[in-house]
Each structure stands twice: as C-alpha cells, then as structure tokens.
Amino acid sequence: MNISMTPDEIQQQPFFHIPFWRAPEDELFTARARRLNHLARTIAVADSNWAHYLDLLAAVCLAQEDLCQKLTVLKPVIKADVLPLSPDLIDQYAPSWPQLFSHLHQAIHTRLTPTAQRVWQELLALPLSEQIALLQRARIHDLTLAEQDYTIWLNALLQIVYTRAAHELHEEQITPSAEIGFCPCCGHDAVGAVIIGQGELAGLRYLHCDLCNSRWHSVRARCSFCDHDHDLGAYRIETTDNEVLAAAEAECCPQCHGYRKRYQLEKQQNADPVADDLATLALDVLLSKDNWQRGGVNPFLLMA
Numbered sequence: 203m204n205i206s207m208t209p210d211e212i213q214q215q216p217f218f219h220i221p222f223w224r225a226p227e228d229e230l231f232t233a234r235a236r237r238l239n240h241l242a243r244t245i246a247v248a249d250s251n252w253a254h255y256l257d258l259l260a261a262v263c264l265a266q267e268d269l270c271q272k273l274t275v276l277k278p279v280i281k282a283d284v285l286p287l288s289p290d291l292i293d294q295y296a297p298s299w300p301q302l303f304s305h306l307h308q309a310i311h312t313r314l315t316p317t318a319q320r321v322w323q324e325l326l327a328l329p330l331s332e333q334i335a336l337l338q339r340a341r342i343h344d345l346t347l348a349e350q351d352y353t354i355w356l357n358a359l360l361q362i363v364y365t366r367a368a369h370e371l372h373e374e375q376i377t378p379s380a381e382i383g384f385c386p387c388c389g390h391d392a393v394g395a396v397i398i399g400q401g402e403l404a405g406l407r408y409l410h411c412d413l414c415n416s417r418w419h420s421v422r423a424r425c426s427f428c429d430h431d432h433d434l435g436a437y438r439i440e441t442t443d444n445e446v447l448a449a450a451e452a453e454c455c456p457q458c459h460g461y462r463k464r465y466q467l468e469k470q471q472n473a474d475p476v477a478d479d480l481a482t483l484a485l486d487v488l489l490s491k492d493n494w495q496r497g498g499v500n501p502f503l504l505m506a
C-alpha cells in the first residue's frame with residue numbers, strides 16, 4: 203500500500219467497500235428510547251420540564267417500536283427515477299393509519315398534558331382523508347401555523363411507516379442523490395450525521411434521516427449542503443466536562459455559512475442524531491449568535 207495516500211484515497215481503493223447506504227438499525231426506536239431516558243437523567247435539570255419532555259419522547263419511541271413490529275408491511279416497488287420510499291407511501295399505507303393514530307395515542311395518553319390531550323382529540327376526530335393530508339404536509343415541513351401543534355405526533359407516526367419500509371430495502375436498490383444532504387431513500391433532509399467510531403469504517407461520516415432512519419455515506423471533507431471542499435470547520439464546546447456535549451460537533455461551511463450537527467460515536471457510542479440533537483442545543487445557541495444557519499430539521503424540537 204502506498205503510505206502517502208490519504209485516508210480518503212485508501213478508502214477509494216477497490217478492495218475497500220464502503221456501504222453507501224445502511225438500513226435502520228434493528229430495534230432503533232428502543233435504543234433511542236434508552237438514549238432519551240439517559241439524556242433526561244444526565245443532561246436535563248432533574249424534574250425540569252425538559253427532563254419530562256425527553257422522558258415523554260422516550261415513551262413515544264417505545265410505542266413506535268411496538269407499532270413498527272406490528273405494522274403490515276408492503277413490499278417496496280422500485281421504479282427508475284423515483285425514490286424508493288416516495289411520498290406515495292403515505293397513501294399506500296392508508297389502511298394502517300387509523301390503527302397507528304389510535305394505538306400511539308393509547309400508549310402515551312396518561313403522560314400527556316391537557317393541551318396535548320386536546321391536540322390529540324382533534325387529530326383523532328379527523329376523517330382519514332384529512333389525517334393523510336396532514337401527514338403529507340408534515341412530511342415536507344409544510345404544516346400551517348395553526349397545525350404546528352400536530353408536528354411531533356404526525357412525525358412520530360410517519361417515522362414508524364418510513365422506518366419499517368426502509369427495513370425492506372437493500373443497498374443495491376438505492377441510488378445516491380445529487381443533493382448529498384438529502385436522504386437517497388425518502389428524500390428527507392438529514393437531521394444530522396454520525397462519525398463512525400470503530401471498525402474498518404472508523405472516521406467515516408454517515409448522514410442520518412430522521413424520517414426513515416437510514417444512513418448514507420458522504421465524504422467528510424465536503425459540505426453536505428453545497429459540496430464545498432475547503433476549510434470546513436468542526437466546532438464543538440471545548441470547555442465542557444459534559445461527555446454528551448463533548449461528542450457533538452457542528453460542521454460549518456465558510457462557503458454557504460450552513461452547519462449541520464454530527465456526533466462522534468468514538469466518544470459516545472450510543473449517540474443518536476435525533477435524541478442527542480435535543481441534548482446539545484447549547485451548541486446551536488452559540489452558532490446562531492455568529493449567524494451560522496442550521497441545516498437539518500428535528501421534528502421533536504419544534505414543539506419544545
């Protein structure tokens with residue numbers, strides 16, 4: 203091997219296979235629930251509203267896992283020039299939505315505030331066609347101001363169907379997207395990224411989709427918004443003794459002035475781009491003061 207090669211060049215050798223796409227991990231929602239409970243105990247102030255919120259989300263995740271396992275799965279139809287998990291998936295799963303809505307509500311209703319109870323009663327009272335229309339708009343972050351209270355619940359439901367459907371796919375069925383920051387599986391904007399901590403993929407960056415929970419490789423030296431490849435910065439809070447915060451970084455691009463958060467799995471092997479995002483908002487606050495523009499929407503952050 204030519205020792206003058208860079209890590210990227212080594213990884214481009216034909217004998218080194220980098221999986222471009224990785225299906226959602228088995229029992230991902232259970233792992234996320236454990237992570238959220240851990241973050242509620244270690245990051246949030248004890249008994250604070252934020253700690254209760256993280257614990258509520260953990261309960262949502264456990265219900266998601268249960269519903270994901272029980273979901274009647276449709277075989278994905280792969281067509282040229284169409285995303286494997288297209289927006290049509292919401293219509294295709296129309297028979298499943300009534301049960302998903304009612305079962306998710308049943309699983310968490312004892313934990314809901316009176317306001318959230320009211321929101322759920324509104325959702326449950328809607329005809330299926332309107333529930334589906336809301337799900338379609340939630341998928342593309344296009345809910346009206348009056349519908350914002352539905353965001354977390356609609357996204358939790360969408361995640362169940364899209365994640366379960368992504369489990370049915372294989373790497374060879376996925377075509378890389380021209381826009382690297384968007385999921386090649388369902389088209390959603392990446393909520394964040396992880397840097398793999400160990401094994402032969404150590405050091406590689408995988409972007410994470412919060413909708414279908416699949417991950418795709420993208421070269422770490424390039425901006426995931428504009429593909430710029432010079433002087434990308436990785437900002438972190440250096441002074442913290444908090445291990446969760448120490449594992450979080452923001453990839454900042456001097457060209458487009460965007461940033462996306464990523465998590466060093468070598469430091470926090472159970473970091474989850476959806477859960478840890480909620481526990482590392484201090485990083486976003488610091489970056490927003492310098493006018494960096496965040497990329498990657500976390501639907502669980504909108505309600506907070």
Ligand SMILES: [Zn+2]
Pocket residue numbers: 385386387388389390411412413414415416
């Ligand atoms: Zn996706």
Ligand SMILES: [Zn+2]
Pocket residue numbers: 425426427428429430455456457458459460
């Ligand atoms: Zn950029």
